[in-house]
Amino acid sequence: MIIFVFLMGTILGSFYLVVATRLPKGEDILFSRSHCDHCHKELKWYNLIPIVSFLGQKGKCTYCGEKIALLNLTCELITGLCFALAYYFFDFSYNFWEGLVIISLTIIIFISDFKYMIILDSPLVVGVIVTFVLKLIYFGLNQTLYDILCGIALFCVMLLIEQIGQIIFKKEALGGGDIKFAFLIGFILKFRLGLIALILSTFLALPYSVASLYLIKNNEVPYGPFLAGSLAIIFFMMDKFQTLFSFLFHI
Ligand SMILES: [Zn+2]
Known part of the structure; x- marks a missing residue:
């Protein structure tokens, strides 16, 4: 098998x-x-x-x-x-099928965003549909609807960051693809872990951004691969992150 x-x-x-x-x-x-x-x-x-x-x-x-x-x-x-x-x-569990969705998205986003600075809509749409069906089968309608709300909340957080970035840097700080991707991250991970994924992605992107700025004088960094990377890291090590979270915030 x-x-x-x-x-x-x-x-x-x-x-x-x-x-x-x-x-x-x-x-x-x-x-x-x-x-x-x-x-x-x-x-x-x-x-x-x-x-x-x-x-x-x-x-x-x-x-x-x-x-x-x-x-x-x-x-x-x-x-x-x-x-x-x-x-x-x-x-063959929920984690396996959802894991395949995350692996697939990560690979597509790595290539398209590094090569063309774009996160394509169609893989995101397919990702949302497959995740919806999987959650419906494994967790039922109520849980699925709740997770969609988590996705919308994380989308709003990302939109807010983008707006603040625009005010501070006077130009587009995040691509539209990154913001749409945040919805799927929240949908898959729920709100708390989704938020941790956003934070982790900035730490993952930082060394690359600094290197790219100083070595090749390029300040346009694709953010999608780092978002996808932290989604994958947190999804596959979810229990460890949940322990860390309850340790830090006593929730
Ligand atoms: Zn040929």
Whole structure:
């Protein structure tokens, strides 16, 4: 079963890379066939098997010999491994399925936000729908509606931070994608842990922001990957964060 989950992960990982690199350029992903980015030749099914095709073709396009970005292999392997780990730790439980949602979003947001400075709407919408269905099945309607309220509350917190940032820095401090993403974080983690995720993400982003400002004089930092990273960290280590929280605030 774990091998099956790993293989599903590699297939989806390969799809996520397509989503994260083609959608920001306005390319169709559902109805257009996969093609080589260099010679634009349409790829056959045997060029599209995760990992195997990359290794079989020695990392080059069969038609023009152009190198295929190593990101393809990395993305397939990492998604497969994370899926397998989620199965290993959680079996087929709510945490497993919701874990897959978080892993998938994290991978797509890492690529699209670092490469194109954008958090795509469609993966967020799919994430919200899948989370809604999962919560409905595992926790019932009342709990699901309460968690949606948590999402709205965290969305408002992020909106407030954005407004304050605009007043202080006199320019857009957060992207619209970051604010929409905050809704999903609150929906998944509930309000308290969601708030901790926002705080943790600023600590994760800080070293990168400082380095990027001083080393390459760039003050535009993608924030999405750090939000996604802290969502993943807190979700997968939730019990530890809950202990920490009750220790700090005696709640
Ligand atoms: Zn080619």
